[in-house]
Amino acid sequence: MLRVMLVDDEPPARRGLRRLLRSYADIEIVAEAGSVSEAQALAAALRPDAIFLDVELTDGRGFDLVAQLLSAPAIVFVTAHDLYAVKAFDIAAVDFLLKPIDPERLALTIERLRRHGQGATRAVPSRERQDDVELDVDPGHGGPAQRIHLRIDGKSVIAPLRTVALLTAEADFTRVFLKGARDYLVCRLLRHFEAQLPTPPFVRISRSLIVNLDQLERVEWQEAGRCSLSLGGDITPVTIGRIAARRLRQRIESDRMVSV
Structure with a gap:
C-alpha cells in the first residue's frame, strides 16, 4: 500500500485528484494540506x-x-505551469503532472511510484542536456527507416525501430519504452517524435501517448469508455481515458478495413 498526501491550496483540485486516485486499490490518501506549513x-x-x-x-x-x-x-509535482519541469527533475521528482490531469497519464505516474517504492532508480535530466533522435536506414539500403538513434546526455542508444512500443510525454521530456529492454528519458517533446515516426504503425492517441500498434498485444475495453493496453515484455499495461480509447478504436477499425 502506498500512503500518499495531497498538497494543493485549491480544494477543488484536491477533490479532483482524490477522485482519480480512488480507482487504485493500493493507494491510501493519509492527509491533505493547502499550504507549505500545514504540509510540513x-x-x-x-x-x-x-x-x-x-x-x-x-x-x-x-x-x-x-x-x-x-x-x-x-x-510528484502537479501544476498548471510547465516552466517548473526542469527544476522538478533537478531535485529528482518521480514525476511531473500538468493540470488538468489525464487519467491515462496518472496511471503512468502511479506505476512509477510503485517502482520507486520497490527501490527502482531513474535518470535525472540536467538543464544542460542536448538530447536528440534520428531514424536511420540500414547502411547501403533505402526504403523506410529501420532503426531509432537516441542521443541522450552524450550517449547513444540504437535500437530497431520495431522495438519502440510506447512513448509518453513528461513535460519537456519523452520517455521511450523499448520492448524487451529498458526505457529512456529523452529531452525532446513528444511532438518531435511524432513528426519523425511513421504512421502507421505509430499513432498519437492522446496529448501524452504515442503507441506502436504493431506491438499492441491486447486491448481490454472497460466501463465508461476506457481501456487498458498491454504491450508485452516488461512494459506495464497502460490505462487510457475515454477520448483516447475512442481514437484507438477508430484507428484499429480503420486499419482492419484497409487490410481486408
Whole structure:
C-alpha cells in the first residue's frame, strides 16, 4: 500500500485528484494540506510514501516544502505551469503532472511510484542536456527507416525501430519504452517524435501517448469508455481515458478495413 498526501491550496483540485486516485486499490490518501506549513507538519507526523505537490501555494512554493522535509517521500509535482519541469527533475521528482490531469497519464505516474517504492532508480535530466533522435536506414539500403538513434546526455542508444512500443510525454521530456529492454528519458517533446515516426504503425492517441500498434498485444475495453493496453515484455499495461480509447478504436477499425 502506498500512503500518499495531497498538497494543493485549491480544494477543488484536491477533490479532483482524490477522485482519480480512488480507482487504485493500493493507494491510501493519509492527509491533505493547502499550504507549505500545514504540509510540513503533516509530513513530519505521518511520513507518507509520496506527496502529490502543487508548485504555487499560498505561503510559498512546493520546492520550499521539499527543502524542509525531514523524511524523503517520493515527490510528484502537479501544476498548471510547465516552466517548473526542469527544476522538478533537478531535485529528482518521480514525476511531473500538468493540470488538468489525464487519467491515462496518472496511471503512468502511479506505476512509477510503485517502482520507486520497490527501490527502482531513474535518470535525472540536467538543464544542460542536448538530447536528440534520428531514424536511420540500414547502411547501403533505402526504403523506410529501420532503426531509432537516441542521443541522450552524450550517449547513444540504437535500437530497431520495431522495438519502440510506447512513448509518453513528461513535460519537456519523452520517455521511450523499448520492448524487451529498458526505457529512456529523452529531452525532446513528444511532438518531435511524432513528426519523425511513421504512421502507421505509430499513432498519437492522446496529448501524452504515442503507441506502436504493431506491438499492441491486447486491448481490454472497460466501463465508461476506457481501456487498458498491454504491450508485452516488461512494459506495464497502460490505462487510457475515454477520448483516447475512442481514437484507438477508430484507428484499429480503420486499419482492419484497409487490410481486408
